[in-house]
Amino acid sequence: ASPASTHTSPDVCALEPEAKVSDACASYADLDSLNNRLYPYIRNLANNTDFFSYYRLNLYDKECPFWSDENGLCGNIACAVTTLENETQIPQIWRAEKLSALEGPKAQHPGRKQQRERQRPLLDQLGTGVGESCVVEYDDECDDRDYCVPEDETASGKGDYVSLAENPERFTGYAGEGAHQVWEAIYRENCFSRPSTPEDSVNVPGLSAPFQALSENQAHAAMDFKQVMKAAIKSGVAEQALDAEEECLEKRVFYRVISGMHASISTHLCHDYLNQTTGQWGPNLQCYKERLHEHPERLSNLYFNYALVLRAVGKLRDYVQDYTFCTGDPEQDQLTKDMIKKLAGAIPAGPQIFDESVMFTDLTADGISLKEDFRNRFRNVSRIMDCVGCDKCRLWGKIQTNGFGTALKVLFEFGNGHVGDQKPLLRRTELVALINTLDKISAAMKALETFRGMIVAEKDGTEPVEQAKLPQASPAEMAASLDDFDDFADGEADQGVGNDEQSITDVFREEFGLIFRAWVYVLKSWIGAPKKLGSIALMELSRLWDYWLGKPMRPRSWEFKGPNFREL
Numbered sequence: 001a002s003p004a005s006t007h008t009s010p011d012v013c014a015l016e017p018e019a020k021v022s023d024a025c026a027s028y029a030d031l032d033s034l035n036n037r038l039y040p041y042i043r044n045l046a047n048n049t050d051f052f053s054y055y056r057l058n059l060y061d062k063e064c065p066f067w068s069d070e071n072g073l074c075g076n077i078a079c080a081v082t083t084l085e086n087e088t089q090i091p092q093i094w095r096a097e098k099l100s101a102l103e104g105p106k107a108q109h110p111g112r113k114q115q116r117e118r119q120r121p122l123l124d125q126l127g128t129g130v131g132e133s134c135v136v137e138y139d140d141e142c143d144d145r146d147y148c149v150p151e152d153e154t155a156s157g158k159g160d161y162v163s164l165a166e167n168p169e170r171f172t173g174y175a176g177e178g179a180h181q182v183w184e185a186i187y188r189e190n191c192f193s194r195p196s197t198p199e200d201s202v203n204v205p206g207l208s209a210p211f212q213a214l215s216e217n218q219a220h221a222a223m224d225f226k227q228v229m230k231a232a233i234k235s236g237v238a239e240q241a242l243d244a245e246e247e248c249l250e251k252r253v254f255y256r257v258i259s260g261m262h263a264s265i266s267t268h269l270c271h272d273y274l275n276q277t278t279g280q281w282g283p284n285l286q287c288y289k290e291r292l293h294e295h296p297e298r299l300s301n302l303y304f305n306y307a308l309v310l311r312a313v314g315k316l317r318d319y320v321q322d323y324t325f326c327t328g329d330p331e332q333d334q335l336t337k338d339m340i341k342k343l344a345g346a347i348p349a350g351p352q353i354f355d356e357s358v359m360f361t362d363l364t365a366d367g368i369s370l371k372e373d374f375r376n377r378f379r380n381v382s383r384i385m386d387c388v389g390c391d392k393c394r395l396w397g398k399i400q401t402n403g404f405g406t407a408l409k410v411l412f413e414f415g416n417g418h419v420g421d422q423k424p425l426l427r428r429t430e431l432v433a434l435i436n437t438l439d440k441i442s443a444a445m446k447a448l449e450t451f452r453g454m455i456v457a458e459k460d461g462t463e464p465v466e467q468a469k470l471p472q473a474s475p476a477e478m479a480a481s482l483d484d485f486d487d488f489a490d491g492e493a494d495q496g497v498g499n500d501e502q503s504i505t506d507v508f509r510e511e512f513g514l515i516f517r518a519w520v521y522v523l524k525s526w527i528g529a530p531k532k533l534g535s536i537a538l539m540e541l542s543r544l545w546d547y548w549l550g551k552p553m554r555p556r557s558w559e560f561k562g563p564n565f566r567e568l
């Protein structure tokens with residue numbers, strides 16, 4: 001049956017491309033077209049820059065704080081993570097000797113203020129090119145404005161560096177009771193207004209209609225809300241139950257973030273699936289149908305997350321200006337900074353895709369406690385990640401909760417009049433997690449395109465069109481992709497997307513940028529002219545040679561690529 005016929009969720013109709021993603025401000029089609037342009041760029045940034053492709057985290061030493069996780073461990077080889085054992089594989093600036101030189105002796109756990117004071121003179125020893133973001137991360141103490149339990153990147157913190165590009169998120173085989181227990185615990189964090197007494201929870205009038213879909217036996221056997229929720233998840237009615245709850249926007253957003261993250265994980269595992277008969281990795285259409293296609297509200301939540309995270313990255317445009325990207329390779333650091341600045345600058349500013357200013361507007365005690373509750377619950381989700389029994393899933397689960405936590409922090413703690421305009425310092429791990437989370441959602445949206453193509457092909461009885469693979473870009477190619485991005489930014493401006501009111505300085509900067517790029521273009525053409533003239537001469541000589549030998553003359557290289565081919 002088609003999704004439309006099997007689901008009563010309001011998101012079913014809303015999934016039409018032109019429809020707006022509910023709770024966001026852009027349509028599915030807008031977000032898809034934005035993603036088509038941004039995707040190669042985000043990929044490059046996340047996978048091909050040292051700053052964003054290494055992550056340090058404590059993957060093995062944290063125990064699950066909620067239950068004994070010994071039974072849920074995954075022994076598959078696909079669950080394993082390759083950590084960087086050899087220090088020479090890590091950019092020099094992050095190696096232990098460098099980090100410990102910066103920290104100095106550490107006899108006891110210092111407070112945040114002490115940490116800052118102690119690190120300052122040591123940072124100064126490194127010289128002006130090195131900032132806090134290069135080497136020093138505060139340890140895993142929570143800041144008031146954190147939505148996540150932070151990772152400790154200091155040398156004394158237990159942890160390993162992981163190359164994210166070498167540990168892609170894909171099918172691992174982690175499933176069953178252990179995985180379900182984790183998802184259940186995560187969704188339980190969404191129950192802001194849980195009934196206060198066990199009686200309430202089995203009292204049918206206290207439950208929303210979908211909970212009543214549980215059999216009477218199930219409902220009466222449940223002694224508290226936790227059990228009702230567990231039973232609801234088992235019976236597959238939890239999503240509808242939560243949908244139908246009378247929820248304020250903030251609680252709905254909490255649920256959508258989690259469900260969207262779950263949908264993204266499912267998309268990746270279905271798209272990069274191991275066919276255990278042939279040993280081949282590739283998309284598994286059945287997996288997609290069961291987990292996503294038949295649940296349009298999950299897809300809607302994935303798009304919602306894209307809008308939310310993209311908005312947060314866009315808000316970094318001023319912040320990254322002063323940020324020191326430090327890997328020990330100044331050329332790459334400059335490139336990284338330019339790339340993230342361009343990315344942030346190309347994301348429509350203002351509330352065109354997501355409007356965070358409509359959330360947490362209630363400044364009464366109730367409103368403040370709602371925000372605290374929201375933050376604490378999200379922190380709990382990040383703690384639950386220590387209960388994931390598969391290393392690879394835990395790695396990406398931790399990165400993505402940190403990424404969403406950072407997005408929420410940027411959205412709700414950076415200005416907006418909620419807390420004032422003070423900008424919180426972002427840890428390196430937070431920035432890395434944010435960009436990699438965006439990369440995961442962006443790649444999931446591209447994977448959905450593949451699956452949609454497969455569904456059409458299956459219906460028509462044709463072969464699915466293979467998606468073009470992204471080329472592995474070298475730093476020089478990355479620079480070229482910056483040029484492409486200029487076109488994108490200009491194109492968007494022409495279409496009136498992302499055009500906030502501009503000041504005279506902005507207009508001047510924009511015009512100056514245009515003139516500068518035109519000047520660079522002309523200069524590049526002049527520099528390239530001798531090579532091009534040489535190629536023309538060589539081509540004409542070869543044609544003359546063919547003519548002299550009486551052979552058919554080979555066509556000119558720019559002639560056989562069609563009328564629109566401009567290059568030599």
Ligand SMILES: Cc1cc2nc3c(=O)[nH]c(=O)nc-3n(C[C@H](O)[C@H](O)[C@H](O)COP(=O)(O)OP(=O)(O)OC[C@H]3O[C@@H](n4cnc5c(N)ncnc54)[C@H](O)[C@@H]3O)c2cc1C
Pocket residue numbers: 169170171172173174175176179180182183233234236237238239258259260262263265266269291298385388392393394396397
């Ligand atoms: C943090 C984490 C990371 C993981 N990473 C990976 C990975 O990288 N690779 C891998 O192969 N496996 C991973 N897993 C396991 C994977 O997510 C599934 O749990 C597993 O494949 C079993 O799937 P399932 O069909 O039983 O349903 P599950 O995905 O386990 O879902 C459990 C229940 O939740 C509900 N549900 C499902 N999707 C949604 C949604 N989007 N929104 C709301 N409710 C939903 C449904 O009622 C479903 O029955 C991860 C698990 C966790 C907890």
